Amino acid sequence: MSKSDDDSLRPATKLVQGGRRPEWTGDPRLGGGVVNPPVWRASTILYDNIADLKARGHATHDKLYYGRRGTPTVWALADALTDMEPGAEGTLLYPSGVAANSSGLLALLAPGDHLLMVDSAYEPTRAFCNGMLARMGVATTYYDPLIGAGIAELIRPETKLIFLESPGSLTFEVQDIPAIVAVARERGVLTMLDNTWATPLLFPALAHGVDVTMMSLTKYVGGHSDAMMGSLTATRAVWPKLRSAAYQLGQAVSPDDCALMLRGLRTLDVRMARHQASALAVAEWLAGRADVGRVLHPALPGDPGHDIWARDFSGASGLFGFALKGADEAGRTRFIEALDHFGIGFSWGGYESLVVPSNPADIRTATQWSDPDPLLRLSIGLEDPADLIADLARGFAAVAG
Template identity: 85%
Template sequence: MSKSDDENLRPATRLVQGGRRPEWTGDPRLGGSVVNPPVWRASTILYDNMADLAARGHATHDKLYYGRRGTPTVWALADALTDMEPGAAGTLLYPSGVAANSAGLLALLAPGDRLLMVDSAYEPTRAFCNGLLARYGVVITYYDPLIGAGIADLITPQTKLIFLESPGSLTFEVQDIPAITQVARDRGVLTMLDNTWATPLLFPALAHGVDVAMMSLTKYVGGHSDAMMGSLTATKAVWPRLRGAAYQLGQAVSPDDCAFVLRGLRTLDVRMARHGENGLTVAKWLAARADVGRVLHPALPGDRGHAIWSRDFAGTSGLFGFTLKGADAAARARFIDALTLFGIGFSWGGYESLVVPSDPIRTATPWSDPDPLVRLSIGLEDPADLIADLTRGFAAI
């Protein structure tokens, strides 16, 4: 057991203590322990004898069995992430966030099942649903992210899963997750949430009724733009299904990448505070400009998701969007090209600031804003410098 198993520890302390089990960080023969779990690289595991082989069974997350089932480096990260979600039975790791989403959907759905997918979902999630999942006979129905308890009207006997993403990573609608999960529980439907924007530090998903919480660890948890990984953290009832599917799909992650992500996890609390503070500073500055149509940031009082965000979230991250009032796609391109501190890149959550053009894809709810949308990931730079850079962008328009 690790020190983080103390239920009274607060989230920031759990981030530091999680996954540091003494059997993974120390060796009595060496007379001490190390702070970080060592990087255990292994494919083949050797057994002492036939009795040892037979006793090991198909062990995982506690004893070495085969490299694909993990080593203490992998288990340390999984344990630390589980510690961050009260009520979780365990966490599985995947090579990317997209891989985690896809594996979770495959594990929980079968041909003929119906999936309710939020209309503001991350584009690769939508692509997987419309492609491979639909080809395997799963029926996908997109729903308005602001539907709340009204989702009850969309549930049929074939509905097995509701997928949520809150806030949406392009248009930043905040879903009423407690209302949706309550309906789901009443109707015997599972729920799965992409919680990458907030992480469990700002929104403990399982405590709000979610059955499976997904994260792209590539983003805020890793935090340094140097590793790709995804995770699924689940309740006791769902955990065995996810674990079995992960093994059948052969999903495995590198222990070196786990060490990078675990390093990032330790500083998540202080980094998220800075991301959120910097992001709000820039968002407020944008909201005051006449050449900005609107700022899509749930922590701003004027945002349509602000009331639910204030009720459910412990803070904000640094990812949000805004529209260029009266501009067109060419003007948006000139704006982005003029920036020097913002890298043009699709990821987010690293220490550096990023910018991308956004063109939402919708099925159930039309995106009717005529102004072009820009997404910003605010990093750890001084916000005054970022604002000066954005001023250059507006000048280019």
């Protein structure tokens, strides 16, 4: 047991103590232990004898068996993430967030099943539904992210899973997760949430009734734009299916990358507080400009999702969007290319600020994105927000010029 298994501890303390079990950080033969779990690199595991080999068994997750099944460095990260989700049985790690999503869907769906997928989902998730899931005979229906309890009307006898992403990572709609979960449980349907935007620090998904929660650890958990990984954390009822599928698919992660993720996890609380404060400062400045059509940030009181966000979330991250009022594609390009402190890049959650153009109308099918103004997505990093605001002002000047 690690210190963070104590349910009375607050999240920031759990982040510091999670995964630091003495059997992974100490060696009595050396007279003590170390702060961080060492990086255990291994493919082949050696056994003392045949009896030892047989005793390990094939269904292990915290004993050395074969490198693909993990080492203490891998287990330490999984253990720490599990500690962050009250009600979780365990966490599985994948080489990317997309791999985590895809593996989770494969584990929980079979030919003939029906999936309800939120229309604001991350585009690679849609591509997997429309591609591999369709080829294996799984039908997908996309639904309005604001449907709430109305999801009941879309559930069929063959519906096995409802997938949520809240807020959406392009358009930032906040879903009524408790209402959807209540319907799903009543109808015997599982729920899976992409929780990358909030992390369990700001939204403990399983405590809100979700069965499986996914994160792209590449984003806020890693926090330094130098490693890729994804995770699935699940309840006891669902955990065995996910673990079995991960083993069958050969999903494995590097212990070196796990060490980087553990390093990022320790500072997640303080970094998220800075991301939130800086993003709100920038968002509020944007909201006051006449050349901004609207700001898509659920923590702003005027945002359509603000009330649900305030009810369910304990904070906000640094990712949001805004519309350039009256601009065209060329104007949006001039805006982006005039910026000095915002890199042009698809990821987010690192220490650096990023910007990308956003075109949700191109991928929506269940809902229509009709805003005529071009959208931009900002990931606010750890720079001084005053410098970021000055940089954005240069972008507006480039559009006007």
